[in-house]
Amino acid sequence: xxxxxxxxxxxxxxxxxxxxxxxxxxxxxxxxxxxxxxxxxxxxxxxxxxxxxxxxxxxxxxxxxxxxxxxxxxxxxxxxxxxxxxxxxxxxxxxxxxxxxxxxxxxxxxxxxxxxxxxxxxxxxxxxxxxxxxxxxxxxxxxxx
Amino acid sequence: xxxxxxxxxxxxxxxxxxxxxxxxxxxxxxxxxxxxxxxxxxxxxxxxxxxxxxxxxxxxxxxxxxxxxxxxxxxxxxxxxxxxxxxxxxxxxxxxxxxxxxxxxxxxxxxxxxxxxxxxxxxxxxxxxxxxxxxxxxxxxxxxx
Numbered sequence: 673x674x675x676x677x678x679x680x681x682x683x684x685x686x687x688x689x690x691x692x693x694x695x696x697x698x699x700x701x702x703x704x705x706x707x708x709x710x711x712x713x714x715x716x717x718x719x720x721x722x723x724x725x726x727x728x729x730x731x732x733x734x735x736x737x738x739x740x741x742x743x744x745x746x747x748x749x750x751x752x753x754x755x756x757x758x759x760x761x762x763x764x765x766x767x768x769x770x771x772x773x774x775x776x777x778x779x780x781x782x783x784x785x786x787x788x789x790x791x792x793x794x795x796x797x798x799x800x801x802x803x804x805x806x807x808x809x810x811x812x813x814x815x816x817x
Numbered sequence: 818x819x820x821x822x823x824x825x826x827x828x829x830x831x832x833x834x835x836x837x838x839x840x841x842x843x844x845x846x847x848x849x850x851x852x853x854x855x856x857x858x859x860x861x862x863x864x865x866x867x868x869x870x871x872x873x874x875x876x877x878x879x880x881x882x883x884x885x886x887x888x889x890x891x892x893x894x895x896x897x898x899x900x901x902x903x904x905x906x907x908x909x910x911x912x913x914x915x916x917x918x919x920x921x922x923x924x925x926x927x928x929x930x931x932x933x934x935x936x937x938x939x940x941x942x943x944x945x946x947x948x949x950x951x952x953x954x955x956x957x958x959x960x961x962x
Binding site for chain 2 (some may be wrong): 679680681683684685687688695696707708710719780
């Protein structure tokens with residue numbers, strides 16, 4: 673296995689849902705080393721929206737890994753509020769299969785500026801991936817406007 | 818510099834025109850080693866259309882490097898006939914710039930089955946790249962349906 677610090681010119685990070693869950697999310701949860709660190713660990717609650725760089729290019733799509741924050745210490749609901757607004761789920765979760773076995777789920781969320789139940793809908797979309805084996809597992813998400 | 822035999826999961830080869838000309842075509846012409854051999858050397862005249870694989874995926878876009886074949890030994894016209902048909906230029910060549918300097922040109926061609934001036938137009942498109950510094954330099958092309 674090579675140790676990557678970059679990829680050759682012309683390669684772009686456009687992972688499929690299967691690759692994100694089966695390779696990247698599994699490694700992140702297991703705290704295993706990932707050759708090329710394309711998925712940063714962040715604290716979603718304290719993070720403002722913005723674009724990020726992979727290599728020399730400006731991107732408006734962003735991949736990161738974050739631990740879920742509980743809304744109430746004893747509950748199961750997830751806190752998706754941030755300083756500037758909140759993330760609200762939209763549509764149905766999508767099942768992610770690898771060779772016909774369910775390996776994970778993808779939740780789609782929209783960012784609203786302000787505080788629930790008010791707040792102004794933005795163009796930011798987040799896909800939150802989770803392993804199907806453990807509902808309370810940490811999640812990995814991609815954001816794009 | 819690492820020696821690549823593969824890229825990490827999730828990376829796809831989607832080069833820009835600038836990367837194809839300034840990195841890959843320059844290296845090919847100079848016979849320099851390219852870390853990951855994504856651009857095969859082929860003989861365009863004897864090649865049938867088809868899909869190729871990069872990694873585990875079936876692609877319908879294909880990158881290769883080929884030397885130009887002269888139509889007549891003493892002339893400058895290029896022979897783009899193959900056993901099954903011929904490539905015919907369409908539209909105008911596009912100039913490729915890097916930081917405002919012209920580095921190459923991109924010619925778009927369509928594949929026709931049969932023999933000129935007859936032949937049946939296909940869905941195959943080829944972009945033929947050349948360095949601007951030398952009109953007779955070998956060319957590199959990408960084919961997609």
